[in-house]
Amino acid sequence: MRGLTGAGPGEARVSSLAVIAAVASIAALALFTASCSSGGEGARDEGPAHASAMAGAFASPSPSPSDSDPHVDPVxxxxxxxxxxxxxxxxxxxxxxxxxxxxxxxxxxxxxxxDDMLINVSACSDWVGIGTYVYRYVGGTYKNVFKAEESPVVADIDGTGLTVTKQVYDTDDQVSNPSKETVITYRWKADRFVERYRHDTKYSKTGGDAASSSDG
Known part of the structure; x- marks a missing residue:
């Protein structure tokens, strides 16, 4: 009754290989199904992965802070x-x-x-600008490359230019009635800000029209 005896070594090896191949096919099918359910958004990180999904995977390195947001406290x-x-x-x-x-x-x-940091500081008492500063990221830290503390003063970023607005007072002017407003535009050149344009608006003390002058 040799036909009823157990399988030989060669037959047992073939059977084991078949089982391994079947298990691998099932795992591949499960992985493919999970990939399709993500909605086709590519390698987008939607949050922490579950422990079962991370089994056997290599740990990813912690992300470094973004170059455009070094997380510096301005104060x-x-x-x-x-x-x-x-x-x-x-x-x-x-x-x-x-x-x-x-x-x-x-x-x-x-x-x-x-990106550079433009910081405007106002007084809590009247919200008048008392200082404006530009910090440039150099060698892993922010460096002060511009300041204006002639109050009232405020600055804006206009494209790639720095626009600083100052209220100018005569000795007898009230805070609500400056003699003129000066707007200065700066451009970065040779590692410093260079004045490129100045516009003055003089306010009439008699209620007439304001007079403007420019120096380009």
Whole structure:
């Protein structure tokens, strides 16, 4: 009755290989089905993966901070900057109603690989601008490359230019009635900001039209 004896070594090996191939096919089918259910959005990270999905996978390195957002506290930056005056530092605090006296804008002003920081500081008492600063990211830290503390002053990013607006007062002017407004546009050149355009608007003390003059 040799036909009823157990399978030989060769037959057992073939049977084992068939079982392994079947298991591999089932695993591949399950992986393909899971991939199709993602909606075809590519390698988009939608959050932490489940432990079962990560079994047997290599751990990914922790992502480094984005070059465009190095997560710098603007208040700490100003407080530790010797170029910022003591009077401005005294106003670096939250105002009533949790409004912040420090406003930050990111933009490309100096052509660096990381966006520059434009910081405007206002006084809590009247929200008048008391200081404006530009910080450039150099060698892993932000460096002060521009400041204006002739209050009232405020700055904006206009494309790749820095626009600084100042209210100019005569000795007898009231805060609500400056003698003129000066708008200065700067461009980054040879590692510093260079004045490119100036526009003055003189206000009439008699209620007439304002007079303008430019120096391009």
């Amino acid at each position: 700490d930056l100003l407080m530790n900057d010797p170029a910022v005056s003591a009077s401005v530092k005294r106003d670096l605090k939250p105002c009533d109603g949790d409004d912040d006296a420090v406003q930050v804008t990111y933009g490309d002003l100096t052509g660096g690989s990381v």
